[in-house]
Amino acid sequence: MNIEMIEAAATRLKGHARRTPLLSSPFLDEIAGRRVLVKPECLQHTGSFKFRGAWSAISALDPELRARGVIAFSSGNHAQGVALAAKMHGAPAVIIMPADAPALKLANTAALGAEVVTYDRATEDRDEIGGRLAEERGLTLIKPFDEPLVIAGQGTAGLEIAEDAKALGIDKAEVLICCGGGGLTSGVALACAAHAPGLRVRPVEPEGFEDVKRSLEDGEIRRNPALSGNICDAIITPQPGEITFPIMKELCGPGIAVSEDEALAAVAQAFLRLKIVAEPGGAVALAAALYHAQELEGDTVIAMISGGNVDPEMFSRALATL
Amino acid sequence: MNIEMIEAAATRLKGHARRTPLLSSPFLDEIAGRRVLVKPECLQHTGSFKFRGAWSAISALDPELRARGVIAFSSGNHAQGVALAAKMHGAPAVIIMPADAPALKLANTAALGAEVVTYDRATEDRDEIGGRLAEERGLTLIKPFDEPLVIAGQGTAGLEIAEDAKALGIDKAEVLICCGGGGLTSGVALACAAHAPGLRVRPVEPEGFEDVKRSLEDGEIRRNPALSGNICDAIITPQPGEITFPIMKELCGPGIAVSEDEALAAVAQAFLRLKIVAEPGGAVALAAALYHAQELEGDTVIAMISGGNVDPEMFSRALATL
Numbered sequence: 001m002n003i004e005m006i007e008a009a010a011t012r013l014k015g016h017a018r019r020t021p022l023l024s025s026p027f028l029d030e031i032a033g034r035r036v037l038v039k040p041e042c043l044q045h046t047g048s049f050k051f052r053g054a055w056s057a058i059s060a061l062d063p064e065l066r067a068r069g070v071i072a073f074s075s076g077n078h079a080q081g082v083a084l085a086a087k088m089h090g091a092p093a094v095i096i097m098p099a100d101a102p103a104l105k106l107a108n109t110a111a112l113g114a115e116v117v118t119y120d121r122a123t124e125d126r127d128e129i130g131g132r133l134a135e136e137r138g139l140t141l142i143k144p145f146d147e148p149l150v151i152a153g154q155g156t157a158g159l160e161i162a163e164d165a166k167a168l169g170i171d172k173a174e175v176l177i178c179c180g181g182g183g184l185t186s187g188v189a190l191a192c193a194a195h196a197p198g199l200r201v202r203p204v205e206p207e208g209f210e211d212v213k214r215s216l217e218d219g220e221i222r223r224n225p226a227l228s229g230n231i232c233d234a235i236i237t238p239q240p241g242e243i244t245f246p247i248m249k250e251l252c253g254p255g256i257a258v259s260e261d262e263a264l265a266a267v268a269q270a271f272l273r274l275k276i277v278a279e280p281g282g283a284v285a286l287a288a289a290l291y292h293a294q295e296l297e298g299d300t301v302i303a304m305i306s307g308g309n310v311d312p313e314m315f316s317r318a319l320a321t322l
Numbered sequence: 323m324n325i326e327m328i329e330a331a332a333t334r335l336k337g338h339a340r341r342t343p344l345l346s347s348p349f350l351d352e353i354a355g356r357r358v359l360v361k362p363e364c365l366q367h368t369g370s371f372k373f374r375g376a377w378s379a380i381s382a383l384d385p386e387l388r389a390r391g392v393i394a395f396s397s398g399n400h401a402q403g404v405a406l407a408a409k410m411h412g413a414p415a416v417i418i419m420p421a422d423a424p425a426l427k428l429a430n431t432a433a434l435g436a437e438v439v440t441y442d443r444a445t446e447d448r449d450e451i452g453g454r455l456a457e458e459r460g461l462t463l464i465k466p467f468d469e470p471l472v473i474a475g476q477g478t479a480g481l482e483i484a485e486d487a488k489a490l491g492i493d494k495a496e497v498l499i500c501c502g503g504g505g506l507t508s509g510v511a512l513a514c515a516a517h518a519p520g521l522r523v524r525p526v527e528p529e530g531f532e533d534v535k536r537s538l539e540d541g542e543i544r545r546n547p548a549l550s551g552n553i554c555d556a557i558i559t560p561q562p563g564e565i566t567f568p569i570m571k572e573l574c575g576p577g578i579a580v581s582e583d584e585a586l587a588a589v590a591q592a593f594l595r596l597k598i599v600a601e602p603g604g605a606v607a608l609a610a611a612l613y614h615a616q617e618l619e620g621d622t623v624i625a626m627i628s629g630g631n632v633d634p635e636m637f638s639r640a641l642a643t644l
Contacts, residue, residue, distance in 0.1 A: 043343075047597050108349075275598060277599065278597075312590075312642070
């Protein structure tokens with residue numbers, strides 16, 4: 001895994017992924033007590049950064065293999081990213097999703113042309129289901145994070161952050177990333193290390209599901225005690241990846257954990273001050289920027305909004321906190 | 323009023339106004355039955371395109387005059403645009419606002435450093451109040467639309483549309499603009515006429531307040547019968563401007579009027595498919611793109627989202643339609 005792979009992914013993504021800007025508001029700066037810049041990957045195709053990694057992996061496939069199709073396991077954002085990237089390549093996609101995934105994500109994935117296969121989290125083995133389908137049809141598995149081509153795709157967001165920070169004259173800042181398995185975090189960290197070494201990446205997770213934060217503290221991979229029961233469902237994974245963790249261990253600053261209330265408040269502030277739609281899991285980095293000032297260093301913080309695929313009911317709940 | 327003034331405004335705005343992208347979603351294309359591209363000016367500073375015109379006018383002022391301060395009449399978006407542009411120039415700003423303007427807009431304008439003076443729409447004469455303050459303090463009036471420097475600033479959004487359309491290989495399309503007094507519409511029309519003559523601008527208004535549509539049909543300026551009682555308050559003005567109307571008459575296609583329900587549905591679709599926050603008045607152009615297909619020509623439509631300063635209650639009302 002290296003910077004050349006990220007740059008090659010950027011070449012493959014050019015003209016296909018959206019180049020997201022950096023947004024800001026004096027009102028957010030005031031809450032945070034420092035300058036806050038926001039990278040709105042909710043504006044990316046399919047509403048999350050996941051399209052980058054999916055496009056990167058699918059575009060790099062051997063055309064004959066690609067024509068047979070791809071398969072992915074996902075509760076939502078990765079599913080939509082893979083579905084659209086496959087469709088744009090004219091390749092079939094099978095997505096294995098838990099039957100209790102958010103309704104919007106299930107519906108969108110199917111509408112993007114993928115074959116959605118649901119399973120019961122409590123009683124069925126998704127790996128068995130997926131493995132059988134993959135073998136029968138010759139599908140290629142697109143992993144959600146622990147895969148170099150996927151990490152390379154997510155890292156292209158880091159290239160853009162490095163470029164935009166430079167244009168703004170920012171050579172030192174904390175870069176807060178919403179972190180699940182660490183694909184986005186490690187990709188952005190690699191990009192910043194190569195192109196903007198004064199930017200330090202820090203993973204942000206929901207309280208009680210801070211496996212990356214604990215793993216970084218202990219120097220080895222730790223697991224989450226549970227995998228559900230938090231509104232930031234989009235970024236909850238069992239543990240950091242075998243490929244992503246060593247990168248984060250080498251390059252990232254300490255992790256930060258935010259509460260559900262802080263994530264909801266950040267969703268509301270992104271609505272009010274930036275006019276963008278964030279899902280709770282996609283807003284944890286902004287929550288850290290706004291409400292964990294004492295854990296941050298320096299006068300500038302860059303926060304990734306990683307996704308905006310939120311049901312209307314949950315969004316209205318966030319707005320009710322205003 | 324000419325294209326050189328718009329290009330000069332673009333030079334003054336460079337590095338200060340945000341350059342907004344074009345967004346899209348296959349789900350919106352499907353509703354509309356054609357390709358839909360959205361220019362999200364809700365992502366502009368202060369949440370609407372108004373910052374462009376305000377910056378254009380204030381940056382062109384003689385520095386001595388500017389130091390005395392500026393004054394504006396506005397129910398909201400123009401107020402915030404002028405307040406922030408003045409603050410960024412270190413100039414005082416007085417904003418005359420109706421006491422019943424949306425709470426968020428009143429609060430934001432004051433928080434952006436402006437002196438907010440409210441008046442009662444039913445019993446007080448805002449022109450008398452503003453005129454007295456302007457004379458006492460030597461303030462320069464920044465008109466909301468019927469002012470060449472303001473039209474030039476709004477027109478910079480049209481330069482960006484022309485440039486982005488060209489990059490996408492689009493040389494023919496309808497460009498739908500949320501229209502109040504016509505500053506944005508006429509500015510964008512001038513920019514497109516000069517740089518992308520295959521793009522035809524069409525003003526979109528709320529039903530019952532379609533003064534521009536009727537004026538274009540009749541070939542002379544018509545007034546609205548009423549000035550309130552519609553959720554698209556942000557874009558309701560008594561009549562097209564003396565400067566903006568002749569430009570629209572020369573360059574624009576027929577106007578389109580949309581219902582409140584259509585505007586609310588467009589707010590909901592912008593949330594769901596683009597992850598952006600639109601106010602009802604800022605969503606009328608998208609509503610026309612989605613729900614007035616039979617009034618449009620060609621296979622591509624570009625719709626401006628002109629603003630996103632919406633109270634949480636109104637936004638939740640839009641989400642409830644999903």
